[in-house]
Structure formats: structure tokens, C-alpha cells
Amino acid sequence: MALRVGLTGGVASGKSTVSSMLVGLGALLIDADVLAREVVARGTPGLDAVVAEFGPSLLTPDGDLDRPAMGALVFGDSEQRMRLEAIVHPLVHERMAALEAGAGVDDVVVHDIPLLAESGRSDTFDAVVVVDCPVDLQISRMMSERGWSRPEAESRIAAQASREDRLAIATHVIDNTGTLEELRDRVVAVFGELRELAVTKAREAI
Numbered sequence: 747m748a749l750r751v752g753l754t755g756g757v758a759s760g761k762s763t764v765s766s767m768l769v770g771l772g773a774l775l776i777d778a779d780v781l782a783r784e785v786v787a788r789g790t791p792g793l794d795a796v797v798a799e800f801g802p803s804l805l806t807p808d809g810d811l812d813r814p815a816m817g818a819l820v821f822g823d824s825e826q827r828m829r830l831e832a833i834v835h836p837l838v839h840e841r842m843a844a845l846e847a848g849a850g851v852d853d854v855v856v857h858d859i860p861l862l863a864e865s866g867r868s869d870t871f872d873a874v875v876v877v878d879c880p881v882d883l884q885i886s887r888m889m890s891e892r893g894w895s896r897p898e899a900e901s902r903i904a905a906q907a908s909r910e911d912r913l914a915i916a917t918h919v920i921d922n923t924g925t926l927e928e929l930r931d932r933v934v935a936v937f938g939e940l941r942e943l944a945v946t947k948a949r950e951a952i
């Protein structure tokens with residue numbers, strides 16, 4: 747079995763930036779945010795289940811999930827968020843397992859999972875990479891890069907595990923307080939370590 751790596755970090759910490767760099771270095775990526783979109787795309791049983799739970803007012807006129815409206819609902823109310831997660835997460839886990847089954851024995855498979863610390867599943871990975879930066883920097887990135895207001899940005903932070911909780915599950919920490927060039931150097935170093943772990947795991951499996 748391939749080396750299974752969990753990649754996590756708070757909202758706007760730089761996970762997608764890191765995962766793109768890892769893919770450029772040869773990792774296979776399974777992105778939970780992408781899967782979470784696919785399983786509620788128009789015409790899916792997942793979207794039918796969301797409509798059955800929340801009603802049709804959370805659809806756009808085209809019949810897609812109205813993501814900003816759903817975000818406004820669930821990031822202000824943890825009960826609503828749990829109702830949505832109870833529909834989406836099992837569907838995401840199914841898709842993850844199916845995608846992973848196609849990986850080669852000495853591949854490095856990176857699962858980008860924003861909520862890995864919250865899920866309690868970090869032990870199921872061979873390595874856990876945490877992209878880390880201070881909360882203030884997450885907030886300023888959400889406001890400048892995504893155009894969210896400060897309350898919107900703060901409500902996403904409040905919906906997630908703390909920085910300390912994420913660091914507690916890390917086997918590798920990638921600091922993302924510097925420039926993109928500095929980030930790249932750190933990602934290259936960590937990928938080198940993951941490659942070695944993948945080779946060792948593949949040898950042990952023989």
C-alpha cells in the first residue's frame with residue numbers, strides 16, 4: 747500500500763498551495779474540499795439529501811447548492827454545520843477510499859483534509875503534515891485573497907480546531923509565515939522525507 751499522508755491546516759493557512767507544490771514534486775493528491783463539492787454537485791444523491799434536510803431555499807435558480815448561503819448558515823451555527831457534515835462526510839470518505847485504491851505501492855498519496863484534527867482519524871495515516879501560520883495571518887489572507895469580511899473570516903476560524911490541536915497531531919510541520927519561495931523550500935524538504943518513508947514502507951511490504 748502507498749504511503750498515506752494526511753495534510754491539514756486551518757482555513758487559508760496555505761494547504762492548497764502546499765498540495766499543488768507536492769503534486770509538482772510527484773505526490774498523488776486526494777482533496778477533501780474537491781470531493782465535498784463533487785458529492786453535492788447538481789443531480790447527485792448527495793444534493794438530494796441536502797435538499798431533503800435543509801429545504802430547496804438553499805439552491806440557486808440553476809439548481810446548484812447555493813454555497814455562500816449554506817456557508818452563512820453553517821458557519822454561524824454549529825448544529826446546522828453538523829447536520830450538513832453528517833450528509834457530506836460519509837460520501838467524501840467513500841470517494842477517498844475508491845481513489846486511494848488506484849495508487850501504486852511506493853506512491854506518496856496526500857489527502858488534503860481541512861478537518862483532520864476534528865475527525866479523530868489522524869492515526870489512520872502514516873504521516874500527518876500540518877501547514878501552520880498564526881490566526882491573524884489566516885484572517886488577513888481570507889480578507890485580502892477571498893474578499894470575505896472579518897466576521898465571515900472569524901466564523902470559519904471558530905468552526906475549526908485550534909492551532910494547538912492541529913499541531914498536536916503533526917508528524918511534520920510546514921511553517922507558512924514567510925514568502926512563497928520559503929514555503930517551497932520547506933515543502934521540498936518535507937517531500938524528501940515522505941519519499942524515504944514511502945520507499946521504506948514499500949520494502950517492508952515485500
Ligand SMILES: CC(C)(COP(=O)(O)OP(=O)(O)OC[C@H]1O[C@@H](n2cnc3c(N)ncnc32)[C@H](O)[C@@H]1O)[C@@H](O)C(=O)NCCC(=O)NCCS
Pocket residue numbers: 756757758778779782812813814816817820827830831834835838859860861902905906
Ligand atoms: C458550507 C459550504 C457549502 C461552503 O462552501 P464554500 O465554497 O464557501 O467553502 P469551501 O467548501 O471551499 O471550504 C473552504 C474552507 O472552509 C473550511 N470548511 C469547510 N467546511 C467546514 C466545516 N464543516 N467545518 C469547518 N471548516 C470548514 C475549510 O477550511 C475549507 O477548506 C462548504 O464548506 C461545505 O459543504 N462544508 C461541509 C463539508 C465539509 O465539511 N467540507 C470540509 C472538508 S470534508
Ligand SMILES: Nc1ncnc2c1ncn2[C@@H]1O[C@H](COP(=O)(O)OP(=O)(O)OP(=O)(O)O)[C@@H](O)[C@H]1O
Pocket residue numbers: 755756757758759760761762763764779860887891922923924925926929
Ligand atoms: N506564503 C504565502 N505568501 C503569500 N500568499 C500566500 C502564501 N501562502 C498562501 N498564500 C495565499 O493565501 C491564500 C490561501 O492559501 P490556500 O488557498 O493555499 O489556503 P488553504 O489552506 O488551502 O485554504 P482553504 O482552507 O480555504 O481551502 C491563497 O490566495 C494563497 O495564494
